[in-house]
Amino acid sequence: xxxxxxxxxxxxxxxxxxxxxxxxxxxxxxxxxxxxxxxxxxxxxxxxxxxxxxxxxxxxxxxxxxxxxxxx
Numbered sequence: 001x002x003x004x005x006x007x008x009x010x011x012x013x014x015x016x017x018x019x020x021x022x023x024x025x026x027x028x029x030x031x032x033x034x035x036x037x038x039x040x041x042x043x044x045x046x047x048x049x050x051x052x053x054x055x056x057x058x059x060x061x062x063x064x065x066x067x068x069x070x071x072x
Contacts (some may be wrong), residue, residue, distance in 0.1 A: 007043065007054040014044050015060060024071045032069040039063040 008014065043051070044060035051057035065072045 005050070008045070008050070012043075014047070015062075016047055022072045026071055030066055030069045030071060035067045037063055037065045 006012070040062045041059060042062065043054055043057060045051050045057045049057060
């Protein structure tokens with residue numbers, strides 16, 4: 001995959017593994033009353049595929065759940 005496209009580098013770099021993580025390390029504290037999910041639907045090209053445009057190709061939904069002062 002080429003790195004000359006800015007939408008494929010830095011925090012836009014495609015994720016190649018699906019991960020379910022629990023008991024994440026938290027810096028500071030999360031208020032226990034803050035409960036819910038943050039979901040982000042974004043591009044995520046398959047390995048070896050270089051899309052010609054940021055919005056063209058495969059995607060992935062990324063998410064985090066907050067509850068009881070913890071992040072999952």
